[in-house]
Amino acid sequence: METKALPTKDRLILSAATLFRTRGYHGVGLADLLAEAKAPKGSLYHHFPNGKSDLAMAAATWASDEMLRLIATSFDGADTFRDGATTLCYKLAKLFDITGWDTCPIAATLFEGPDNQQFRSHASHIYEGWIAEVRDHAERLGLNETEAKAKSEHLFMLIQGGWTLARARRDSEVIREMTAML
Amino acid sequence: METKALPTKDRLILSAATLFRTRGYHGVGLADLLAEAKAPKGSLYHHFPNGKSDLAMAAATWASDEMLRLIATSFDGADTFRDGATTLCYKLAKLFDITGWDTCPIAATLFEGPDNQQFRSHASHIYEGWIAEVRDHAERLGLNETEAKAKSEHLFMLIQGGWTLARARRDSEVIREMTAML
DNA sequence: CAAGGGCTAGACCAATCGGTCTAATGCCGA
DNA sequence: TCGGCATTAGACCGATTGGTCTAGCCCTTG
Numbered sequence: 001m002e003t004k005a006l007p008t009k010d011r012l013i014l015s016a017a018t019l020f021r022t023r024g025y026h027g028v029g030l031a032d033l034l035a036e037a038k039a040p041k042g043s044l045y046h047h048f049p050n051g052k053s054d055l056a057m058a059a060a061t062w063a064s065d066e067m068l069r070l071i072a073t074s075f076d077g078a079d080t081f082r083d084g085a086t087t088l089c090y091k092l093a094k095l096f097d098i099t100g101w102d103t104c105p106i107a108a109t110l111f112e113g114p115d116n117q118q119f120r121s122h123a124s125h126i127y128e129g130w131i132a133e134v135r136d137h138a139e140r141l142g143l144n145e146t147e148a149k150a151k152s153e154h155l156f157m158l159i160q161g162g163w164t165l166a167r168a169r170r171d172s173e174v175i176r177e178m179t180a181m182l
Numbered sequence: 183m184e185t186k187a188l189p190t191k192d193r194l195i196l197s198a199a200t201l202f203r204t205r206g207y208h209g210v211g212l213a214d215l216l217a218e219a220k221a222p223k224g225s226l227y228h229h230f231p232n233g234k235s236d237l238a239m240a241a242a243t244w245a246s247d248e249m250l251r252l253i254a255t256s257f258d259g260a261d262t263f264r265d266g267a268t269t270l271c272y273k274l275a276k277l278f279d280i281t282g283w284d285t286c287p288i289a290a291t292l293f294e295g296p297d298n299q300q301f302r303s304h305a306s307h308i309y310e311g312w313i314a315e316v317r318d319h320a321e322r323l324g325l326n327e328t329e330a331k332a333k334s335e336h337l338f339m340l341i342q343g344g345w346t347l348a349r350a351r352r353d354s355e356v357i358r359e360m361t362a363m364l
Numbered sequence: 365c366a367a368g369g370g371c372t373a374g375a376c377c378a379a380t381c382g383g384t385c386t387a388a389t390g391c392c393g394a
Numbered sequence: 395t396c397g398g399c400a401t402t403a404g405a406c407c408g409a410t411t412g413g414t415c416t417a418g419c420c421c422t423t424g
Contacts, residue, residue, distance in 0.1 A: 161339030
């Protein structure tokens with residue numbers, strides 16, 4: 001990773017997002033985290049007073065923002081909902097090939113954390129944000145409220161499940177194929 | 183858990199399946215595991231010479247067998263693929279409410295393990311087994327080979343993704359609603 | 365230049381991690 | 395009743411865990 005130029009706090013967030021995504025919250029130790037970010041322990045607890053859990057929340061937020069941006073760029077130039085959704089799937093398939101077969105960053109980071117209440121509600125909030133973003137585009141592209149809700153949730157489930165299957169197979173093909181099911 | 187009457191080995195597998203499913207492989211320590219199973223450490227390493235990782239493999243296999251049984255009972259009495267798939271979704275929604283909002287046991291147990299190669303290939307094998315089971319029923323119920331493959335993979339993705347969304351919301355409703363998307 | 369604070373640096377800590385090993389227990393057929 | 399094996403029991407181990415704390419660097423401001 002060429003994470004040298006970034007400020008320490010950002011390096012920590014980026015490293016955390018990467019490592020949690022591949023090995024899960026409990027699978028990553030502070031030692032790994034600090035080595036990846038090339039930061040000493042003091043910096044971690046300066047920027048994130050509650051340590052690992054604070055960092056995990058920040059990493060999840062960062063990953064969510066990336067996803068929201070990906071959704072936006074996929075739907076912005078689309079003429080129909082299906083077009084936008086298809087573009088999103090292809091972008092995700094490419095991302096899958098680049099990053100290399102890891103999990104949904106939110107699930108990996110937040111669904112096993114120690115403080116259930118805080119972590120879980122953050123995960124829920126993030127997922128609903130993705131769905132809402134897709135739903136807004138759906139309505140803008142002509143679907144009525146009911147259709148938009150159903151389609152956006154459907155797409156979420158397909159992506160989430162398709163990503164898991166792709167991971168097991170180490171092959172992004174299924175993510176591309178699933179555009180036929182929209 | 184009324185796991186008293188079972189032999190030690192089965193108690194260990196059952197406890198492992200439960201705990202890994204809720205907290206993930208790395209989120210569960212041997213101490214928790216042994217306390218849940220009411221077994222001493224010696225028994226663990228007697229029945230599972232490679233310790234935690236052996237136990238995780240066995241727990242995943244056990245969970246997979248449960249899932250295969252659920253698929254079979256859902257489709258056995260069905261007249262159409264859609265009927266069978268709908269029944270499966272409703273059974274899963276009920277299971278979700280009973281077990282209480284945990285993850286896919288396979289993903290939680292095998293997708294973060296230390297020995298990537300062995301764990302990942304086992305996960306892949308299990309998932310393909312589920313899909314194959316559904317595909318066989320689909321063909322038996324009249325779908326051609328291409329349709330059967332597409333439908334079975336589609337159902338897998340919906341369930342996997344729907345379960346995740348249900349978990350975030352702590353509400354199984356979305357699993358039931360997704361029968362409209364078949 | 366001096367002083368202050370944001371940030372870095374890593375030694376240090378108790379607790380827990382997964383795993384090994386020896387001793388004793390319980391149960392079996394001979 | 396005895397020998398022998400499968401299993402249980404848990405003390406013990408070094409390594410690693412997440413977290414705390416003090417010292418000092420370095421950059422900015424007066």
